[in-house]
Amino acid sequence: MRTRAHIVVSLMAAVTALVIAGCGGASDSVDGDDNTASGSGDGGRLSLVAYAVPKVGFDKVVPLFQKTPEGQGVTISQSYGASGDQSRKVENGLETDIVNFSLEPDITRLVKAGLVDEDWKDDKFNGIVSSSVVTLVVRKGNPKNIRDWDDVVKPGVKIINPNPFSSGSAKWNILAPYALKSDGGKNVDDGIDFVTKLIGNLEGQPKSGREATELFLQGAGDVLLSYENEALFAQRNGEPIEYVTPPTTFLIENPLAIVNKSKNPEKVQAFKDFLYSAEGQRAWGEAGFRPVDPEVAAEFDEFPPPEKLYTIADFGGWDKVNAELFDPDNGTIAKIYDQATS
Amino acid sequence: MVLDRKATLSLRALALGYLIILLLIPLLLIFFRTFEDGVAAFWAQVTTPASIAAIQLSLTIVAIAVPLNVIFGIVTALALARGRFPGRGIVQAIVDLPFAVSPVIVGVSLILLWGTGGWLGGLAGLGIQVIFSLPGMVLATIFVTLPFVVREVEPVLHEIGDEQEQAAATLGASRMQTFWRITLPAIRWGLVYGVVLTVARALGEFGALIVVSGAVSGESQTLTLLVHSRYIDDHNVFGAYAASTVLMAFAIVTLLLMTTLNRRRELE
Amino acid sequence: MSLVTHLPGAGVRKRGRRPTAVGGVGPLGLGVAMLWLSLIVLLPLAAVTTRAFDNGLIGFWDAINAPAARSALILTTVISVIVALINVVAGTLIAWVLVRDEFPGKRFFNALIDLPFALPTIVASIVLLTLYGPRSPINLELNATRPALIIALLFVTLPFVVRSVQPVLIEVDREAEQAAASLGASNRTIFRRIVLPALGPALLGGAGLAFARAIGEFGSIVLIGGGIPYETEVASQYILKQIEVDRPVNAAAVSVALLAISFIVLLILRTAAARSRRHETGS
Numbered sequence: 107m108r109t110r111a112h113i114v115v116s117l118m119a120a121v122t123a124l125v126i127a128g129c130g131g132a133s134d135s136v137d138g139d140d141n142t143a144s145g146s147g148d149g150g151r152l153s154l155v156a157y158a159v160p161k162v163g164f165d166k167v168v169p170l171f172q173k174t175p176e177g178q179g180v181t182i183s184q185s186y187g188a189s190g191d192q193s194r195k196v197e198n199g200l201e202t203d204i205v206n207f208s209l210e211p212d213i214t215r216l217v218k219a220g221l222v223d224e225d226w227k228d229d230k231f232n233g234i235v236s237s238s239v240v241t242l243v244v245r246k247g248n249p250k251n252i253r254d255w256d257d258v259v260k261p262g263v264k265i266i267n268p269n270p271f272s273s274g275s276a277k278w279n280i281l282a283p284y285a286l287k288s289d290g291g292k293n294v295d296d297g298i299d300f301v302t303k304l305i306g307n308l309e310g311q312p313k314s315g316r317e318a319t320e321l322f323l324q325g326a327g328d329v330l331l332s333y334e335n336e337a338l339f340a341q342r343n344g345e346p347i348e349y350v351t352p353p354t355t356f357l358i359e360n361p362l363a364i365v366n367k368s369k370n371p372e373k374v375q376a377f378k379d380f381l382y383s384a385e386g387q388r389a390w391g392e393a394g395f396r397p398v399d400p401e402v403a404a405e406f407d408e409f410p411p412p413e414k415l416y417t418i419a420d421f422g423g424w425d426k427v428n429a430e431l432f433d434p435d436n437g438t439i440a441k442i443y444d445q446a447t448s
Numbered sequence: 449m450v451l452d453r454k455a456t457l458s459l460r461a462l463a464l465g466y467l468i469i470l471l472l473i474p475l476l477l478i479f480f481r482t483f484e485d486g487v488a489a490f491w492a493q494v495t496t497p498a499s500i501a502a503i504q505l506s507l508t509i510v511a512i513a514v515p516l517n518v519i520f521g522i523v524t525a526l527a528l529a530r531g532r533f534p535g536r537g538i539v540q541a542i543v544d545l546p547f548a549v550s551p552v553i554v555g556v557s558l559i560l561l562w563g564t565g566g567w568l569g570g571l572a573g574l575g576i577q578v579i580f581s582l583p584g585m586v587l588a589t590i591f592v593t594l595p596f597v598v599r600e601v602e603p604v605l606h607e608i609g610d611e612q613e614q615a616a617a618t619l620g621a622s623r624m625q626t627f628w629r630i631t632l633p634a635i636r637w638g639l640v641y642g643v644v645l646t647v648a649r650a651l652g653e654f655g656a657l658i659v660v661s662g663a664v665s666g667e668s669q670t671l672t673l674l675v676h677s678r679y680i681d682d683h684n685v686f687g688a689y690a691a692s693t694v695l696m697a698f699a700i701v702t703l704l705l706m707t708t709l710n711r712r713r714e715l716e
Numbered sequence: 717m718s719l720v721t722h723l724p725g726a727g728v729r730k731r732g733r734r735p736t737a738v739g740g741v742g743p744l745g746l747g748v749a750m751l752w753l754s755l756i757v758l759l760p761l762a763a764v765t766t767r768a769f770d771n772g773l774i775g776f777w778d779a780i781n782a783p784a785a786r787s788a789l790i791l792t793t794v795i796s797v798i799v800a801l802i803n804v805v806a807g808t809l810i811a812w813v814l815v816r817d818e819f820p821g822k823r824f825f826n827a828l829i830d831l832p833f834a835l836p837t838i839v840a841s842i843v844l845l846t847l848y849g850p851r852s853p854i855n856l857e858l859n860a861t862r863p864a865l866i867i868a869l870l871f872v873t874l875p876f877v878v879r880s881v882q883p884v885l886i887e888v889d890r891e892a893e894q895a896a897a898s899l900g901a902s903n904r905t906i907f908r909r910i911v912l913p914a915l916g917p918a919l920l921g922g923a924g925l926a927f928a929r930a931i932g933e934f935g936s937i938v939l940i941g942g943g944i945p946y947e948t949e950v951a952s953q954y955i956l957k958q959i960e961v962d963r964p965v966n967a968a969a970v971s972v973a974l975l976a977i978s979f980i981v982l983l984i985l986r987t988a989a990a991r992s993r994r995h996e997t998g999s
Contacts, residue, residue, distance in 0.1 A: 551934055
């Protein structure tokens with residue numbers, strides 16, 4: 107009898123021991139599905155929390171950084187998800203060293219929480235690490251003949267756009283036609299009318315730009331509102347899609363900031379500097395993002411300038427736009443969205 | 449009921465057809481997709497640093513959740529089986545509760561309790577980060593696996609009765625001695641069965657974890673979260689298949705253990 | 717297998733023999749057990765319930781009556797009922813074949829039934845997506861449709877009815893069946909009058925479990941369901957979305973509504989099972 111009891115106990119002990127033995131290495135190994143060349147961890151570890159789509163970019167940039175003297179042996183663990191959701195997680199205690207979100211308000215939230223310094227924008231690119239433009243992704247051959255914003259709201263065209271309350275991409279995507287139809291914010295009513303029509307044609311509202319692409323690739327919807335880089339990414343993967351950048355569109359600017367509670371401030375600064383360097387910017391360009399460094403951007407010819415490109419500055423910056431249009435309680439677009447979808 | 453041969457055969461065909469279409473074909477297909485490019489491609493996906501870290505994290509959570517569930521599960525089962533106290537029925541219902549609660553609700557309720565602004569959210573100020581950190585994932589796992597050990601051990605306790613325990617006590621054995629020498633050996637197979645179920649469920653938990661995890665690869669990404677992240681964030685379908693196959697291998701081991709243990713228990 | 721028989725409503729539990737503390741855990745042990753259950757299960761659920769009423773009863777009602785929330789709750793409930801009903805038929809059939817029929821490979825199929833218990837739900841999602849998703853080998857692209865939800869839920873709920881019916885079927889009085897047959901009763905009559913009444917409580921119990929599982933399911937649906945509001949978005953997806961868009965009170969309210977639906981259905985089925993059991997022994 108006694109020995110049998112021991113079997114159970116020793117079985118449990120064995121499992122525990124096995125796992126504890128296994129844990130030793132956990133902290134040293136970090137992602138990189140594609141950058142397995144990453145260091146052994148002796149150069150320190152950084153953690154990055156980012157919005158959903160720039161993984162393609164970081165997959166290129168991180169290994170390059172690890173080849174520099176500063177980046178030698180630094181491991182970078184990464185988390186990707188809907189911009190607003192990721193920002194909320196960091197605000198609520200997810201520990202990290204550096205954040206990269208789709209749009210500024212998600213960083214502003216961390217400034218308010220005391221996690222990011224007030225002066226985070228004071229650098230040579232104003233806190234923006236990468237940019238892109240809003241594009242229309244359609245099925246191969248463009249069966250619904252979608253060329254411009256007016257085609258998107260035609261009856262019977264089903265639109266996929268992520269949820270603007272969690273996704274940054276969704277807000278950029280809505281701002282583009284709003285900018286066009288309101289003539290840069292002059293005729294607010296016309297802009298809102300158009301956005302109302304657009305929201306009426308929405309089919310899905312996944313939480314992030316990445317999940318929106320996935321839903322579209324799985325066959326839902328006729329047109330996907332998306333980042334240009336996301337369209338390029340899907341196209342390079344051989345997906346049966348093509349994309350149209352409408353003549354008038356919007357400049358997407360993705361900010362990056364260092365978290366002031368970082369335990370490894372030198373390395374994280376070195377990483378940020380590398381992301382801003384010509385080499386880092388070139389890597390972003392190769393991943394399909396428009397480099398923010400104009401000299402590097404000039405090296406690429408797959409990023410034709412649209413006829414008219416609005417920027418958030420044209421509308422007085424994100425603080426103003428967010429309060430007027432996207433505030434969950436009072437924003438004009440937020441209200442329309444809530445009425446149509448909740 | 450005596451069925452003729454034709455009826456028997458058609459019922460058999462219907463039942464097995466349902467099982468084959470619903471379960472077997474999709475499973476075989478994913479095995480095929482995983483290994484169609486050879487074992488090396490599969491192995492490369494399974495041994496990336498992120499994947500190894502995810503496997504280790506999954507095992508770590510199991511290593512914490514299972515012993516806790518075993519200890520408290522046995523105590524609860526003993527209290528329920530041997531004790532007579534007011535509100536026993538309510539305790540029974542509480543033990544079963546996790547079976548009826550959606551995993552997402554488990555995650556949400558943990559956030560509302562332990563997260564910022566929750567009743568116990570103040571812990572974060574003391575440097576104890578629960579949500580979006582390992583403790584939160586462990587709490588979620590314990591929640592969803594809580595009933596298994598109790599529900600496997602309690603009926604065995606009823607079955608064996610307490611005559612032997614009483615005899616041991618009359619002979620002067622202490623409570624601990626009685627437990628180790630009499631009770632534990634008697635409930636061992638039920639306990640092991642409960643542990644197998646707990647481990648399987650803990651390794652496979654997804655809905656509750658996606659709510660409370662930071663999903664940082666290499667840090668707070670379990671194997672199930674890795675599958676999801678590879679499919680959605682990386683558009684790495686093959687990698688998702690490969691990680692799923694690892695989880696499936698765990699599931700099949702679980703099945704084998706369940707079948708063997710059941711046969712064993714029936715023999716006794 | 718014993719997993720199912722000990723789930724709520726599935727079996728009759730034996731009672732402790734006599735009040736005694738010997739071999740038990742005493743008041744201290746009871747206290748520890750209660751503390752554990754409270755900390756792990758009760759406190760979080762209490763938190764979610766309180767939070768649901770943060771904006772008062774009206775706020776709670778508004779949250780669950782918002783069009784998308786209502787649609788998700790109704791869709792989830794209706795689909796779960798359908799899934800439970802299909803399970804009653806298919807589960808009985810499978811249990812019957814596994815108990816009364818003999819064929820090579822029976823053991824294998826019997827073990828296969830438990831697979832959905834052992835298989836992580838996210839894997840179930842991927843598995844089904846390989847077959848019914850884009851580039852489907854059988855040219856059946858069902859992802860982001862309601863049939864896909866039903867298939868996913870049938871996959872994960874398969875064991876419940878089978879495993880609760882199986883043990884009862886083994887014990888069904890076959891002599892009564894034979895007697896009835898010798899008196900000229902048709903198979904249909906025998907099944908309706910003898911087998912089905914005996915299976916009643918187990919069927920209700922199994923269906924209740926399948927329903928409870930289906931109504932809260934998330935992992936197996938997340939990839940194949942699409943989560944399109946008003947179309948395929950189920951309650952658990954809606955709840956998670958509310959957390960992601962930082963509206964925790966709405967998430968809590970819909971959670972409470974979902975739990976309430978689940979408990980009410982389980983309670984009804986449990987009462988029905990008890991009644992049918994009484995009826996069975998009384999007649």
